[in-house]
Amino acid sequence: MPALPQAQYEDEIASLRSTISELRGTILEQAREKDRSEAVAVLVQRLQAANQHLVLATFDARDLQATAEAAHLRQIEFLSMLAHELRNPLQPMAMASDLLAGHAGLHPNIARVHAVYSRQIAHMERLVDDLLDASRVASGKITLQLAPVLLRNVIDNAVETSQPGIDKRYQRLQVRLPSTPLTIQGDLIRLAQVFSNLLINASKFTQEYGHIDVTAERVGDTVEVTVSDDGAGIAAELQPFVFDLFTQGYRSLERAQGGLGIGLSLVRSITQLHGGSARVVSEGSGKGSSFIITLPLSPSLEATHDSSAAASMSPTLPCNILLIEDNIDANDVMTMLLAADGHTVTSCFDGPSGLRAGLNHAFDVVLCDIGLPGMDGFQVVSAMRAALDAPYPCFIATTGYNTAGQMDRASEAGFDHYLVKPLSLVLLTRIIGTHATQLRDPPSRQRDAATALRPKKY
DSSP: OOOOOHHHHHHHHHHHHHHHHHHHHHHHHHHHHHHHHHHHHHHHHHHHHHHHHHHHHHHHHHHHHHHHHHHHHHHHHHHHHHHHHHHHHHHHHHHHHHHHHTTGGGOHHHHHHHHHHHHHHHHHHHHHHHHHHHHHHHHTOOOOOOEEEEHHHHHHHHHHHHHHHHHHTTOEEEEEOOSSOOEEEEOHHHHHHHHHHHHHHHHHTSOTTOEEEEEEEEETTEEEEEEEESSSOOOTTTGGGTTSTTOOOOOOTTOSSOOOSOHHHHHHHHHHHTTOEEEEEOOSTTSOEEEEEEEEOOSOOOOBOOGGGGGOOOOOOOOEEEEEOSOHHHHHHHHHHHHHTTOEEEEESSHHHHHHHHHHSOOSEEEEESSOSSSOHHHHHHHHHHHSOSSOOEEEEEESOOOHHHHHHHHHHTOSEEEESSOOHHHHHHHHHHHHHHTTOGGGGOOOGGGOOOOEEO
């Protein structure tokens, strides 16, 4: 073959080199694409693994939430059941204390025993109520009955509740309020609970013959109420946590101060529900403390009067009362108390016998426990309303359960009043007395069971 010309040979070489260079570039690009694909594949695998972990974590979180909610529900149910079980024995004890009060003049020791008995029962009632209120706060179920109330009425109610403990420790309580009436839009009972908790707390942690002061000052559209003492004080490291649930400072082995660490938590929660705030000031251990409650003032000038002011009542007209209570002690003592007021009492100890008595005889008042053997109180009263003709007796529920659900069931069953154990004898006497007065005006009592009013809760 003839040899290629030099120029043509060089062109062929250059073309081959260009082709080789292009092929090398393609190979390198494909290699880079492969590396990128492999990197993407690794990232995809990691993302899939992360998604799997996220799904598992989500299910775990849901399981934990469900477990926590179930535990919280069990706690609320336990506290409700505990309160019910504690209130049942408290009921005959409280009534026995009321009965004992009527015989205090027979012997000096009877008056002393009655005073001790009544104080300890009141203390147990507060502990039970605090336990229930703590569960309500945790579940957001505390409700307020708002109305214009005078600050002075609130403080008077709180002082009345806490005064026995203060007197027992020979402490001096001084209350200084503005001469101008101050009105708050609030729940009288709950606000009184705030300041009675503060006063009881101040008394617990103040030495005998110590001093407790309650002062109030208007600050713009708010009022600042300060409860101060010269007692044990609060250590600096504890002050940020004193309003937390179950927080307790140091207590000696004899537990002289007692308590569950709930009172101050309720103080803050109830105050905040009223649009106010609570804070504490103390220079440290042994230097006393001051709790400052700030509440918004109401523009309304019409305040409701203290309900306890209506304690003075005219003598109650005798009534024919059906008492259905399975606790033998509570039944016996209640029968004695009602009979002492001039009423005729028929006692039953279970649901079926109570229903038979209610259908076979005419009664003015039916005082019925909720938890009964055979038939519960809801069934008994519902059956009575269905079988009887108007005018109906006054149906009063007595129960250790203090929950909205129970009260709704009582309303559906046809109860007129809902009393939580241990019953207030003064309140029960007032209800019976009001009903006895209405007996003089039969038309005013005419009503159909289907339109029965919601029972009043106490």
